[in-house]
Amino acid sequence: MKYLLLALLFLAGCTSLHHRDDPSARLADLIVERLSWMDEVAAIKRERQLPIVDAKREAELLAAMEKKGVAAGLPAKSARSFFVGQMDAAKECQQSFLLHMSIPKSHANGLPDLATEVRPALDKIGVQMIEALVQARAQKLEPETARAAARMELAKRHHPESVIRPALAGLIAGIE
16 A cells, blocks of 8 residues: 555656756645554554654754755754654654554564665655755745745645644744
8 A cells, every 4th residue: 555655656656747946845745745654653563563753863854964965065063953853743643543553463564664665765755855855955945835834735735733733833943
């Protein structure tokens, strides 16, 4: 199912080339795409009895994304704040998934591998997010335009306000 969704997102991206030129739409799509992985992440963590919050991993990821952001031309604080918001939204998404979904133990064999499939996909999305932030800042994207586009896409996917709020806060911090 996950791969079908990714294929559909890819095809949608191919047919809507305007998103490449519209940083608000591009950022909104990337935020949604990143969050679409959180059910798999939550299921893997549940199966492996790992906590949702991994402070060490978060610190490493934030440092790496800040470094990549600075290398791409973003202020360090903007890059870090953007990803803090996205990571907070992801944690909320995972918690919500675990509260509302039942994942049978036998499902473990059907889960993607965290190290070889999920994290590389999330890393790729992270790099694309940095590129879109650089574009948004270069085009002087209005924060309210970005917020409205992202809120609309997140709401379309039925994300609760507890997920939307930190994602949008990070988005605005990354643009300003």
